[in-house]
Amino acid sequence: MLSVLIETRNDEEALARTLASLIGGAVEGVVREVIVCDTGSTDQTHRVAEHAGCHYVASGGVVAGIRQAKGEWLLLLEPGARLVEGWIDEVVAHTARQTMAARFSRVRASRVPFLARVFSGNRALADGLVISKQQAAAAAKNAGSAEAIARGRATKRLDAEIWVASAKQEHRSPK
Incomplete structure (x- = not known):
């Protein structure tokens, strides 16, 4: 039902943490597949993805991952x-x-004060993105990254929570 896409670049440790939080969804049959869309890693990101049973896309980024996704709904996450x-x-x-896209709510410890959000480069994908494959494919025509697909999109806020990737592990995809 749900295809998870994670765009990575030298994120082996961060990827492992994200994949661990998806295990319950796989066991319940909600997560149909996980596609790791790599943008030029030189670390062991590919091994982490392969050992976890993910589909690993070495070129084409998130656009290629969307094309390969089998689920009608996609979950885009940062490593x-x-x-x-x-x-x-x-x-x-x-x-x-x-039918509209949705984002997760941040756990209290991950929430950033209002003024800090205003004056920082807020990552559009920090709260994840649940989006139909059809909407994602249309957005991907004009976007080169998962971050670009998430940016400026009207979404519903889910009651489910997310621990945001730390700034050190901030997603480093090409703009």
Whole structure:
């Protein structure tokens, strides 16, 4: 039902943390596949993806990943982001009744004060993005990265929470 896409570049440790938070979704049959879209890693990112049973896309970035995705809905995440227990039911309910994209709510410890958000380069993908494959494919025609697909998109806020990837592990995709 849900294809997870994670765009990476030298994110082996962060990728492992994100994949661990998806195990429950795979066991429940909600996560159909995980596609790791690499943008030029020189570390062991490909091995982490392969050992976890992910599809590894070495070229073409998130656009190639969207084309390969089998799910009708996509979940785009930054490496290092971790979904909090309870996300599965919320995503299933959302995809059953909505057509618009959605983002997760940040856990309290991950929330950034308002002024800090205003004056910092807020990452559009920091809160994840649940989006229909059709919408993502249309957006990908004009966007070269997962971040660009998420930027400026109107979304619904889910009750499920996410631990945001730390600034050190900030996603480094080409603009």
